[in-house]
Amino acid sequence: MRTFMHGSAVWDVVCPQRPSRVAGLTMAGFRVRDLxxxxxxxxxxxxxxxxxxxxAPVLDCASRQQRGSLVAGPGLGSGGAVRARGENVECVQVRLSPVIARAVLGTSPADLDGAVVSLGDLWGREASRIREQLxxxxxxxxxxxxxxxxxARRHEAGTPVDPEVSWAWHRIAVSRGLIRVDGLAAxxxxxxxxxxxxxxxxxxxxxxxxxxxxxxxxAAxxxxxxxxxxxxxxxxxYADQSHLHRDVMEFTGATPAAxxxxxxxxxxxxxxxxxxxxPRHTFPRELRPGRGPEVRPLPL
Structure with missing residues (x-):
């Protein structure tokens, strides 16, 4: 366990000793007395x-609150509209690549519709059992x-995304967003x-x-x-520094300096x-021949 100190923030942080069995899944543990x-x-x-x-952690999202275990799609916090708080918080935070999220969650990230969803609403009693077991x-x-x-069990039993969709996501991710999306379909x-x-x-x-x-x-x-x-x-x-400033403001509601x-x-x-x-990401082999340059493991 390591102690993270940044300004007034003081958190205990723990990392797994071994990587996940599931490619595209990473996690960390947090203990925070005052968030x-x-x-x-x-x-x-x-x-x-x-x-x-x-x-229990509390997420303040615009005009509503979400307490306890939760799920949120890619881009949570866009516009600077989401803040977390709580006392004596202990949790495991999991990051799921979007290409495995549907299989793990049992629903597409699109079904979250940009919202923060209670894990209890999504998984029912299983969410309570997980809390007790942890x-x-x-x-x-x-x-x-x-x-x-x-x-891993949920991922194995779940429905994977189309290999073409997986390929397109990994092409975007491995390039760190430096790719022309118009060429992905071809x-x-x-x-x-x-x-x-x-x-x-x-x-x-x-x-x-x-x-x-x-x-x-x-960039962030x-x-x-x-x-x-x-x-x-x-x-x-980015085209220039002003372009970066606009994107940072759009995603966070704050300046790059902040x-x-x-x-x-x-x-x-x-x-x-x-x-x-x-992360140990793999790429659909059947899509490689004649489909553009070889892609190396995702660096994100």
Whole structure:
């Protein structure tokens, strides 16, 4: 367990000792005594929050609140409209690649319709059983093993997305959003209309929005690492610094300088150490021959 300190934020953070059995699934454990007004910054993953502590996290989303274990689609927090708070919070946070989220959750991210959904509303009594089981096991590593086994079973029994949709998502992700989406349909041999429709219905956002979100996420983490906005804009595919500023404002409601100091982003190097546990994404082999350049494992 490591202690994360950033301004007034003090959290205990734990990482699994082993990567998940499911490609595209990562997780981290958090213990926070006082979570006050944390702004949620959009991320290109489906978020699954499994709480089990004495206190329950609360997400304030515009005019409504969501308490306890929850699920949210890619881009949670867009516009700076979502904040988290709570006392004595203990939880396992899971990030699901959109291409595996439908199988794991039992519903498409598109069915979430951009909202934060109670896990109890989605899984019924199973959500309560998971909470009890996580509270009963003696250690964080046991909790990770339990969570991974549960989600692996759901993934194996679930319905996968179309391989063409999976290919298109990975092409976007591996390029960090630096790809022309108009060429994706030709790569998989589908019409543009068919790919756009399937991508949206199975992953929860259209391809152009996915490109924009992935590019923003990469840029935001470089801002947190201390790089200048001008350098980040030049290196991450923005037309200029003003273009970066507009996208950051759209996704967070804040300036690049403010986003660079967000604890939600700063904790990533501890909670999601990609160098230690890189996501093991695979690509549909049947789509590779003659379908554009070979793609390497996803770096996100």
């Amino acid at each position: 006050e007004g944390l702004q949620i910054v959009p991320h290109p993953a489906v978020t699954l929050l499994l709480e089990f502590g004495a206190g 509270g009963d096991v003696p250690s964080w590593q046991d909790r990770f093993v339990l969570t991974d086994a549960l989600l 790569e998989v041999g589908w019409s543009r209309k068919r790919l756009w429709s399937r991508f949206r219905s199975q992953l929860g956002l259209p391809p152009k929005r996915a490109v924009k979100l992935v590019r923003f996420d990469h 983490h470089r801002l947190v690492a201390g790089e200048s906005a001008a350098r980040v804009a030049a290196d991450t595919g 986003v660079a100091n967000e604890p939600f982003l700063a904790v990533d190097d501890i909670a999601w150490p990609a160098a230690e546990h890189p």
